[in-house]
Structures are given as structure tokens and as C-alpha cells.
Amino acid sequence: MTDLRKDIRNIAIIAHVDHGKTTLVDQLLRQSGTFRENEQVDERAMDTNDIEKERGITILAKNTAVKYHDTRINILDTPGHADFGGEVERIMKMVDGVLLVVDAYEGCMPQTRFVLKKALEQNLTPVVVVNKIDRDMARPSEVVDEVLDLFIELGANEDQIDFPVVYASAINGTASEDPEKQDEDMDVIFRMISDNVPVPFDNSDEPFQFQIAMLDYNDYLGRIGVGRVFRGTLRTGDHAALVKLDGTVKKFRISKMFGFFGLKKEEISEAKAGDLVAISGVEDIMVGETMCPVDHQEALPVLRIDEPTLQMT
Numbered sequence: 001m002t003d004l005r006k007d008i009r010n011i012a013i014i015a016h017v018d019h020g021k022t023t024l025v026d027q028l029l030r031q032s033g034t035f036r037e038n039e040q041v042d043e044r045a046m047d048t049n050d051i052e053k054e055r056g057i058t059i060l061a062k063n064t065a066v067k068y069h070d071t072r073i074n075i076l077d078t079p080g081h082a083d084f085g086g087e088v089e090r091i092m093k094m095v096d097g098v099l100l101v102v103d104a105y106e107g108c109m110p111q112t113r114f115v116l117k118k119a120l121e122q123n124l125t126p127v128v129v130v131n132k133i134d135r136d137m138a139r140p141s142e143v144v145d146e147v148l149d150l151f152i153e154l155g156a157n158e159d160q161i162d163f164p165v166v167y168a169s170a171i172n173g174t175a176s177e178d179p180e181k182q183d184e185d186m187d188v189i190f191r192m193i194s195d196n197v198p199v200p201f202d203n204s205d206e207p208f209q210f211q212i213a214m215l216d217y218n219d220y221l222g223r224i225g226v227g228r229v230f231r232g233t234l235r236t237g238d239h240a241a242l243v244k245l246d247g248t249v250k251k252f253r254i255s256k257m258f259g260f261f262g263l264k265k266e267e268i269s270e271a272k273a274g275d276l277v278a279i280s281g282v283e284d285i286m287v288g289e290t291m292c293p294v295d296h297q298e299a300l301p302v303l304r305i306d307e308p309t310l311q312m313t
């Protein structure tokens, strides 16, 4: 029998711009109590990047994690913009499920289609969140029909077409499976994620494989590689081989690893199959490269890179 990591779920949140991703993640953070008491969500959770502020759109992926009972839900934000198709694709490869957020009035928009297509291509079954149900002009049933049409048009398989739906008002922090009423919390969203998103395999005894899906940068730590542990267990202090994109290998020692907690990174000493983590201290680390044990070098298929690496500003 294969072991499973029942303690985690990895999801991406996808939507057309302004349909409420940021507001929804803020509420999930608040309601999961991932913030300590008296700690405030001063800044909007995922919207801190300057370029985003300038352009008013969400470009770069942000990672956060919330706790629901004993389950850690890792949430990756995605850029909705078509210029970042490569990044969206890489994020879809790191997760096991997606939350598709659609405005209850506007319905499906061009970026809804774009990000949904990427999710369906990766065989992910979305949980659909019809958001802004509080709007006067909200037309939730029609919007669900539109979403279904879009799934069919994009060639969704049977499982995908059978998507669960939640009606929500992210701004009020309410949600329900019934469009006519709202519960005073978003418990149903946590539950749907927990029940519908596949649980990663626990093959943490095997030789590790960690692939860098995105880069982050910090003045103090320098370049940071963020990705998913696809197999095995990484421990700080371990020797590792980084298989570069040109096939050459660079040996190094894992010095600093971070997990995500709320909006922050927390230093960790061990990361297991299924975990999404960040690693610093590896010079020139690039998207698509694989880390593995020195005596078991096996790179994962390289992920396509077809957009500018804006993270490195």
C-alpha cells in the first residue's frame, strides 16, 4: 500500500484579475487562525510586489500556507496574465488541485479561460468558487453554467466536469454550497479543499528529488529557489547535486531551507515528498533544475521557461 501525506494539500488559486483571489486568501488566513492573536493582516496578503502595484495586476507567484485542523494547505498564487504562461504552467506542476475563483456577476473572462486551460491540461480538478455573491447583480446559477460550458469547450475530462462549487463573499468572509444562503465563515472552502484535492504520495524513504519552479530573492539570503519535493526527504547538512539545465552537475551542501507559514517563511531542517519549500545558499540556482543526492543523480524533466524572470529585480 502506498503511504500518503494526509497532513498536506497543495493548491494553486487561479482567476481573472479582480475576481477576488487576494481577498479570498486574506480571509482564509484570518479564519484559519494562521495569524497569531493580535497579529494583523496589515497588508493585503499576496499583493505586495511593487510591479504588481504599479500595474494593478497580480504578476508574480506568492506562496502562503494555512492550517485547517491537522492539515497544512499550501496555497500558490498565480499570475493571471497570458505573458506569464510558463510560470502558470510550472505552478500547476507543483500542486495537486486548484481553486478557480469566478466573479458571480462578471462570469468567465479571458484570464479565467487561460488559467483554467492550464489547470485542465495538468489533469487538475478545480474546486470552483463563485465569489462576490453579495453583489446586487450577482447571477450565480448562470455563472456556474458558463463555467461548465467553458470546461466542456476546453476538453475537460469527466472528473474535471464534475467540479464542486462553493458560493462565497470573500469580502464578508462567508461561503456556502447553497447560492441562496451564506454561512458566517468559510469552513466549507477548507472542507472542500481537504476532501477534493488529492493527497501527495509519501515516498520520503526514496532518494530525494526537488525541482525549482520559481525564484525568489532576498537581500540577506540572496537567490532562493522555491519548488516541490517530488520524492524523498531533504535535510539541512546533506550533500546534494544540482543538475543544471545544460546537464552539468554542481555539488553543494543544503544549508538553509524554509517552509511557508501564513505569509512568512519559517526555517526548517527537513522537507519531505509533497512539501513545497524554499532553499537558499545555492549560487546561480535556476528554474527547472533538479536537486538530488550526489550518488543518485536523476533530473526531473525540465519545465519550459518562456517568460521573463521578473523575480530577479
Ligand code: GDP
Residues within 6 Å of the ligand: 015, 016, 017, 018, 019, 020, 021, 022, 023, 024, 058, 131, 132, 133, 134, 135, 168, 169, 170, 171, 172
Ligand atoms: P484579485 O485581483 O483577484 O486578487 O482581486 P482582489 O482580491 O484584489 O479583489 C478585487 C476587488 O474586488 C477589490 O476591490 C475587492 O475589495 C473586491 N472584492 C473581493 N471579493 C469581493 C466580494 O466577495 N464581494 C465584493 N462585493 N467585492 C469583492
